[in-house]
Structures are given as structure tokens and as C-alpha cells.
Amino acid sequence: MDVKLIHIPKVHDVRGSLAVIEGDCIPFKIARVYYLFDVPSDAYRGGHAHKEQQSLILALSGSFEVVVNNGSKNERYLLNKPNIGLYIPTGVWREIENFSSGAVCLVLASTNYDENEYIRDYDTFLSSKQS
Incomplete structure (x- = not known):
């Protein structure tokens, strides 16, 4: 599926931790940054795939689960550390759910x-995987 966890380099000392995303830390050049917050615990986000976009999803605060599907297989990832992101390549369906209180999801x-560029209909997504 090529979905994978990416460890973001971090530096830790008595003052706390600092994580840095630069250079070839992630497998694409960043064109856009957005974040989700104040998401109710019973809500979900995502529910789409991308034709071109690659993404890295990080839990900056709190936790949530990301369910990914490549058209034939589902995988579930718990994100709860701000220095571990989930890389999602082009053409993978994603849903984000089970947000903890105070969770902040950075994409x-x-x-x-x-x-x-979005595929928002699941049946259309599955059809695109058959060709």
C-alpha cells in the first residue's frame, strides 16, 4: 500500500522537545499545510482519496485513528505522538476518526x-482501482 509511518527527527533536552521537518525528511515538497481541531469524538474527517496529492498526517496534540484503504485492503493507524506522521501516497482512501479531547491533526x-483533485465517492474510488 506504501502507506507508512515516518519518524520526524527530534531534539530533546531539559527544556522540552523540538521536531523539525526539512530537507528530505518527508517524500514530497510541501505545498499546503492545514490542521483540524475541536473535532467531536464521535465525528470523522477525510472520507476521500486524492488523484495527485501526497499527504503526511500528524497528531500534534491528543490522538486519533486514520483508516486507509488502497482499494483491496484496510489498515488502521493510531497517531498519538507529534514526531510520528502517517505518509499517505496518491490514490489511497482515508478516514480520520476517534479524536481524543483536544486533538490537533496537522496535514x-x-x-x-x-x-x-479529490475523489469523494467511495464507489468511484473503488472503480478507479479496477482500471
Whole structure:
């Protein structure tokens, strides 16, 4: 599926920790950054795939689960550390759920926003995987 956890380099001392994303730390150039917060615990986000975009999802605070599907297999990842991100390549369906109180989900994206680049219908997504 090529979905994988990426460990972000961090430095820790008595003052706390610092994580840095630069250079080839992630497998794409960042074009857009956005974040989700104040998501109710019973809500979910995502529910789409991308035709071109690659993403890295990080739990900056709290925790949540990311369910990914490549058209034939589901995998579930718990994100709860701000220096471990989930890399999602192009063409993978994702849903984000089970947000803890105070969770902040940061997404680094390889493309600028373009609604035409999204696949929002699950059946259309599955059909795209058959070709």
C-alpha cells in the first residue's frame, strides 16, 4: 500500500522537545499545510482519496485513528505522538476518526487545494482501482 509511518527527527533536552521537518525528511515538497481541531469524538474527517496529492498526517496534540484503504485492503493507524506522521501516497482512501479531547491533526500536503483533485465517492474510488 506504501502507506507508512515516518519518524520526524527530534531534539530533546531539559527544556522540552523540538521536531523539525526539512530537507528530505518527508517524500514530497510541501505545498499546503492545514490542521483540524475541536473535532467531536464521535465525528470523522477525510472520507476521500486524492488523484495527485501526497499527504503526511500528524497528531500534534491528543490522538486519533486514520483508516486507509488502497482499494483491496484496510489498515488502521493510531497517531498519538507529534514526531510520528502517517505518509499517505496518491490514490489511497482515508478516514480520520476517534479524536481524543483536544486533538490537533496537522496535514502537510504536496498540492494546493483543488476540488477536482479529490475523489469523494467511495464507489468511484473503488472503480478507479479496477482500471
